[in-house]
Amino acid sequence: MKVLITGGCGFLGSNLALETFKRNYELFIIDNLYRKNSEDNLEWLKSNRKFKFYNLDVRMTEQINHVIKDIKPDVIFHLAGQVAMTTSIADPQIDFEINALGSFNVLNAVKMFSPESIVVYSSTNKVYGDIEWAEYKETATRYVCDKFPLGFPETIPLEFHSPYGCSKGSADQYVLDFYRIFGIRTVAFRHSSMFGGRQFSTYDQGWIGWFCQKAIETKRGLAKEPFSISGNGKQVRDVLYADDAVDLYFKAFEKIESTKGKAFNIGGGMENSLSLLELFIILERESDVTLNYVKLPPRESDQKIFVADMTKIKNLLNWQPNVDKISGIKKMIKWIEGL
Numbered sequence: 001m002k003v004l005i006t007g008g009c010g011f012l013g014s015n016l017a018l019e020t021f022k023r024n025y026e027l028f029i030i031d032n033l034y035r036k037n038s039e040d041n042l043e044w045l046k047s048n049r050k051f052k053f054y055n056l057d058v059r060m061t062e063q064i065n066h067v068i069k070d071i072k073p074d075v076i077f078h079l080a081g082q083v084a085m086t087t088s089i090a091d092p093q094i095d096f097e098i099n100a101l102g103s104f105n106v107l108n109a110v111k112m113f114s115p116e117s118i119v120v121y122s123s124t125n126k127v128y129g130d131i132e133w134a135e136y137k138e139t140a141t142r143y144v145c146d147k148f149p150l151g152f153p154e155t156i157p158l159e160f161h162s163p164y165g166c167s168k169g170s171a172d173q174y175v176l177d178f179y180r181i182f183g184i185r186t187v188a189f190r191h192s193s194m195f196g197g198r199q200f201s202t203y204d205q206g207w208i209g210w211f212c213q214k215a216i217e218t219k220r221g222l223a224k225e226p227f228s229i230s231g232n233g234k235q236v237r238d239v240l241y242a243d244d245a246v247d248l249y250f251k252a253f254e255k256i257e258s259t260k261g262k263a264f265n266i267g268g269g270m271e272n273s274l275s276l277l278e279l280f281i282i283l284e285r286e287s288d289v290t291l292n293y294v295k296l297p298p299r300e301s302d303q304k305i306f307v308a309d310m311t312k313i314k315n316l317l318n319w320q321p322n323v324d325k326i327s328g329i330k331k332m333i334k335w336i337e338g339l
Contacts, residue, residue: 001025004073004117006058006106007080009038009045011199011206012122015242016077016249017045023250027051028071030058030080037200044198058102068106069113075253078106078175079122081168084204088164089300099167100174107178107186118253119175119186123263125306127169127190128152129159136304142234142275143304151238151273151307154190154265162301172263179261187252187259192267192308195328196242197335208239208279211291212332215283218291227291231298233276238267238307241323241331251317258316267308272325282329 003020007013008029020027029051033039042053056063058080068076081099082088088095103121110117131152137144160169178184193208195201201209217223248266252259267273274282280291314320323331 001075002028002071002073003075003077004028004030004068004071005077005079006030007078009033009041010035010079011196012194012242012245013077013079014041014045014198015196015246017051018048019246019250021049028054028067028073030054030056030064030067032057036202040200041198057098058105059097061105064105065109065113068109068117072114073117075118075120076106076110077120077122077249078103081122082164085126085162085164085299085301086204088162088167092163095163096167099164100170103171104174107174107184110184111178111182115182115184117184118256119178119184120249120252121171121175121186121188123172123175123188123190124164124168125190125192125265125303125308126162126165126301127158127160127172128156128306129161129165130301131156131303131306134305138234141277141281142236145305148309149270150311151267151270151309152265153309154263154312165301176261176263185256185260187256188263189248189252189266190263190308191240192265192306193237193239194242194245195239195332197331199242207276208329209332209336211276211279211283212329212336215287215289215291216333216336218289219287223292226294228294228296229276230296231302232295233280234304235302236273236275236305236307238269238273239325239328240266240268240272240321241328244321244323248313248317248319251319255317264313265308265310266313267306267310268321268325269310270307272321273307274325279329282326286330286333
């Protein structure tokens with residue numbers, strides 16, 4: 001079994017690579033090592049087992065063609081992408097080239113040179129825009145949307161709000177259309193929030209890890225000034241731990257005849273949903289600290305709520321998360337403390 005992971009030195013890619021090792025599959029990784037600490041993940045992976053690494057960017061059409069033609073992978077986990085909303089607004093051209101054009105390059109190379117390959121794509125909840133058409137209530141700690149008690153299903157309207165939403169949404173639709181038109185077996189996962197080991201979080205990417213880091217800094221006396229949050233802290237996301245995401249990705253290609261040509265909303269579900277304020281309550285309890293922060297205006301196109309209604313994927317694959325939000329946060333704190 002040949003597994004190719006684009007963006008394989010990122011957070012999710014590293015975790016999928018480790019599972020590939022455990023299964024004794026042949027691993028190939030494409031990564032341009034642009035993201036913070038991706039080189040650390042590369043060295044960590046090299047310490048586990050041998051694999052073939054390509055220091056390439058998915059925008060490199062000819063090189064991507066050559067790699068896929070040469071490998072003819074059984075499955076491609078396509079994770080490479082520009083992942084920060086803030087970057088997409090600061091430089092929408094780069095965002096488009098990486099997310100939309102880069103994804104097209106991968107799909108087209110498969111069509112031309114390896115049409116039997118399965119492509120599992122890491123999409124985003126941002127394909128639905130800011131979902132301001134929904135009605136929300138405000139409690140002391142979170143926003144609530146009574147009309148969708150299980151979260152948002154795949155049937156809500158697509159609305160590519162923001163450059164990031166446009167670039168990822170374009171790729172998302174190409175992934176589905178390459179199945180409809182060309183018969184390439186593809187799957188799109190529209191993720192809410194993921195977290196776990198090998199995630200080197202930053203201010204604009206990996207919010208669970210970032211605020212776990214702030215709690216640890218506070219506990220160690222390293223927080224010299226308040227950190228900032230965007231909005232009032234009542235924004236809600238459901239959170240999915242890395243181990244559960246990895247399990248899902250492998251199940252998706254193992255049961256490709258059921259999943260091909262489909263998009264799925266993926267997260268931890270309503271029972272594993274959190275607002276920023278609720279996360280802070282957990283972190284203060286677990287770390288025995290008081291977090292000191294200031295509130296900034298809301299980010300452009302920030303959703304008040306995104307929780308994935310996972311009825312579709314649960315029914316199709318009999319999959320559901322096993323790591324609850326509290327256990328996952330404890331694991332995340334422990335991993336960051338060990339750095």
